[in-house]
Amino acid sequence: MAVNRLLTFFFLMISCNLYFSQDVTIKDDKVLLDGKQILKAEKINVAQYSFFSMKNDEEILLYQYMDNETPSYVSDDYFILNFLPEKTKVESTDIAKIANFMNSKKGMEKLVKWLLKERVINHDGELNPERVAIFKDKYHENITERTLR
DSSP: OHHHHHHHHHHHHHHHHHHHOOOEEEETTEEEETTEEEEEEEEEETTEEEEEETTTOOEEEEEEEEOTTOTTOGGGOEEEEEEGGGTEEEEEOOGGGTOOTTOHHHHHHHHHHHHHHTTSBOTTSOBOHHHHHHHHHHHOOOHHHHSOO
16 A cells, blocks of 8 residues: 555656656757747857847847856856846856756756746746846855956
C-alpha cells in the first residue's frame, strides 16, 4: 500500500514538472517559447545580448557580462540585466543562473527561462513592471557602487 502511494506521488511530481516546463529556444534571432515567437534577440558580441519586443520593436532588455577588468580571475565576474523601459539595472554574481560554457545562446535561453519563471516576462514577451521591481529586490547586488575604481 505504501509503495502504491509513493509511486503515485512520484508520477504526480513528474507530470507537474513536465507540465510546467517550458521550451525556450533562440533560433535565427527569434526567441521561441514552445514554438511561438515572443521576443527578438540580437547578439551584439560574446558578452552582450539585446532583446526586443514583438509589439513595437522596442529594446526591452540588454544583457552584459562584465569581467570586472580582471579577465584571468573569474571569481569577481558578474552580469548586468538592464530593463530599459523600466530604467532598472540588476547586477548579479550568480552566474550559475545563466551559465553555459562556451555557448552564449544556450545561456540566453536559460536567462529567458529564468525571467519567465520569475514572471518578469510574460508568455507574450512583455515586461511586468511590478515583477521587475521584485526581481531587482531579490537579485540586485549593487556591484558597481561597491567596487572601487
